[in-house]
Amino acid sequence: MPFATFTEDLRLGHERIDGQHAALFEAVNQLHEALRLGSSRHELAGILAFLRTYTVEHFQTEETFMRDTDYPGVVAHTAEHDDLVRQVKELEEKHAAGSMTLSLTVMAFLKDWLEHHIREVDRRLVTHLNTR
Secondary structure, three states: OOOOOOOHHHOOOOHHHHHHHHHHHHHHHHHHHHHHOOOOHHHHHHHHHHHHHHHHHHHHHHHHHHHHOOOOOHHHHHHHHHHHHHHHHHHHHHHHHOOOOOOHHHHHHHHHHHHHHHHHHHHHHHHHHHOO
16 A cells, blocks of 8 residues: 555646656655665665655646746745745755655655645646646
């Protein structure tokens, strides 16, 4: 059973955004599985880097939709994106320096952040997009 499941209630009805969200959940699950299997620090770093890179790409997609449709919540939404990217970069740096071990606490944070952001923040964006 996967650690993080992209459930039906997380589907927002926007094909591109839903597809990217599903891929983010898969990346979180890959990181969780690597932790569970005791993968090397190097392997974990690679998965974490992929997760960060894909997250940035996904956020750029959403932010383009926001700008192109004059989304009124763009500032707050983008601030949430920026905050998560900053936190993931910090995790990467601490992990690379050996000052932090990836743990279930970190995994739970990523999973919970994604679920909350999709249910609350991205849902408002997709509702806006569907009116355009």
